[in-house]
Amino acid sequence: MTCDSELLVGYLYDEVSAADRQRLERHLAACPGCRAEVDGLSETRETLRAWTPPAADLGFEVIRRPVEIGRRRPAFHVPRRLGLAAAAVLVLALASALANLDVRLASDGVSIRTGWNHAAAPPTQRDAGVAAATPSHAESTPTAADFAALTVRLRELEAAVASRPPASATESTVSVSRVELLRQVRQLIAESEKRQQGELALMIGQVHRDVDAARRADFARLQQGLAQVQGLNDAQVLWQRQVEDRLLRAVQQQR
Amino acid sequence: MMSDEELVARSREGDLDSFNQLVLRWERPIYALAYRVIGREEDARDVAQETFLRAFRALGGFKGQAKFSSWLYRITLNLCRDWIRRERRTPVAQAPEGVDLVELAGEATPSESIEDLVSRREMSRAVSIAMAALPEEQRTAIILKEYHGLTFQEIADLLDCPLSTVKTRLYQGLTVLRRQLHAEQTGRGTLSRREQRGAEL
Numbered sequence: 001m002t003c004d005s006e007l008l009v010g011y012l013y014d015e016v017s018a019a020d021r022q023r024l025e026r027h028l029a030a031c032p033g034c035r036a037e038v039d040g041l042s043e044t045r046e047t048l049r050a051w052t053p054p055a056a057d058l059g060f061e062v063i064r065r066p067v068e069i070g071r072r073r074p075a076f077h078v079p080r081r082l083g084l085a086a087a088a089v090l091v092l093a094l095a096s097a098l099a100n101l102d103v104r105l106a107s108d109g110v111s112i113r114t115g116w117n118h119a120a121a122p123p124t125q126r127d128a129g130v131a132a133a134t135p136s137h138a139e140s141t142p143t144a145a146d147f148a149a150l151t152v153r154l155r156e157l158e159a160a161v162a163s164r165p166p167a168s169a170t171e172s173t174v175s176v177s178r179v180e181l182l183r184q185v186r187q188l189i190a191e192s193e194k195r196q197q198g199e200l201a202l203m204i205g206q207v208h209r210d211v212d213a214a215r216r217a218d219f220a221r222l223q224q225g226l227a228q229v230q231g232l233n234d235a236q237v238l239w240q241r242q243v244e245d246r247l248l249r250a251v252q253q254q255r
Numbered sequence: 256m257m258s259d260e261e262l263v264a265r266s267r268e269g270d271l272d273s274f275n276q277l278v279l280r281w282e283r284p285i286y287a288l289a290y291r292v293i294g295r296e297e298d299a300r301d302v303a304q305e306t307f308l309r310a311f312r313a314l315g316g317f318k319g320q321a322k323f324s325s326w327l328y329r330i331t332l333n334l335c336r337d338w339i340r341r342e343r344r345t346p347v348a349q350a351p352e353g354v355d356l357v358e359l360a361g362e363a364t365p366s367e368s369i370e371d372l373v374s375r376r377e378m379s380r381a382v383s384i385a386m387a388a389l390p391e392e393q394r395t396a397i398i399l400k401e402y403h404g405l406t407f408q409e410i411a412d413l414l415d416c417p418l419s420t421v422k423t424r425l426y427q428g429l430t431v432l433r434r435q436l437h438a439e440q441t442g443r444g445t446l447s448r449r450e451q452r453g454a455e456l
Contacts, residue, residue, distance in 0.1 A: 006423065010407075041429050048397075048432070051291070058283065062278065
């Protein structure tokens with residue numbers, strides 16, 4: 001047989017039939033030229049194994065991108081009026097929490113208190129005296145101001161909810177355009193920021209009043225303490241003078 | 256361990272973890288293929304990354320008519336071809352300038368001396384240079400056969416050419432490599448004999 005390059009390659013890579021293999025091996029035994037070529041190409045294949053690619057830091061991973069706004073419907077739909085009502089409740093709850101609101105139902109009516117001072121122990125008779133001497137903001141002004149502010153805010157929210165046009169029956173099925181959606185989102189963000197600013201101002205005012213009240217109470221206690229110390233000192237001086245007078249008189253009598 | 260076909264089926268149903276398992280399984284062979292075809296480490300990495308991105312996007316159109324690995328190889332070879340066309344240059348043999356013995360010592364296998372490792376590195380460089388000099392179709396056929404173990408028929412399907420053409424490309428490519436590598440080894444042998452004589456004198 002003549003040297004067939006295709007058969008030779010098949011033999012090199014062991015992809016020949018058994019019959020072709022036997023036929024080629026018989027030829028190689030009788031043909032030194034083909035034998036040398038097969039040996040040389042086998043050696044070349046061995047050499048090729050030395051070629052290794054450099055180590056690379058791969059670690060590829062396909063990650064899912066976040067879904068774009070407006071591309072996919074939410075898994076559930078909340079009616080807009082219900083959503084606004086829930087937002088109003090949330091705002092009230094937040095404002096209550098921030099103002100540390102305390103609502104009590106008593107026989108004489110409903111009382112509402114704000115601030116952090118009311119969480120402390122009730123004032124004793126002695127503290128009551130001090131409080132009477134220095135007007136307490138925590139007991140009177142802040143509660144009334146906060147209650148008024150909260151009432152106004154509640155009415156504003158109720159008015160906002162009431163002024164909303166009623167949602168049409170087909171609203172949930174109509175897909176809003178991205179521009180409209182963006183506008184609504186911006187409006188919601190603006191309203192939220194406005195609310196937050198109002199609540200922040202309320203909170204800052206409350207903190208200021210509480211600090212002022214605490215400062216006044218501490219000052220009154222300090223004055224009282226100083227007065228007591230001063231009174232004690234005066235009594236001690238008087239007692240010492242009396243002792244000295246007695247001693248002086250006793251000495252004079254002995255003379 | 257799940258087969259490629261099972262992972263592909265799960266991936267087609269939206270299971271991202273299954274696809275990432277396929278990525279983990281095939282990223283090194285794909286990177287190695289790209290590196291050997293285009294010869295540049297960073298570009299090979301980019302090609303490998305792009306291969307998986309394209310595969311992920313086109314997963315819906317993959318009906319399993321070929322092996323998943325063959326499909327990946329096809330995408331990779333197309334990207335390599337685009338790279339060669341875009342860069343308008345032939346693949347390069349990228350090799351380090353100097354030999355860092357400390358780095359080499361870390362690469363050595365327990366049974367391999369530093370001298371053997373240096374020799375292997377030099378041989379690797381010689382092979383890469385010889386491969387870069389081959390025509391693209393011969394080089395690709397040899398890479399797919401020698402380093403990825405594809406059958407003649409799989410290579411023919413991948414390269415859209417007859418079976419006999421694949422065998423011819425392999426034979427011609429191996430013959431050229433044999434000649435070049437023999438010359439390289441002879442030259443190194445001659446050089447080392449000269450160095451040895453110079454040292455003796």
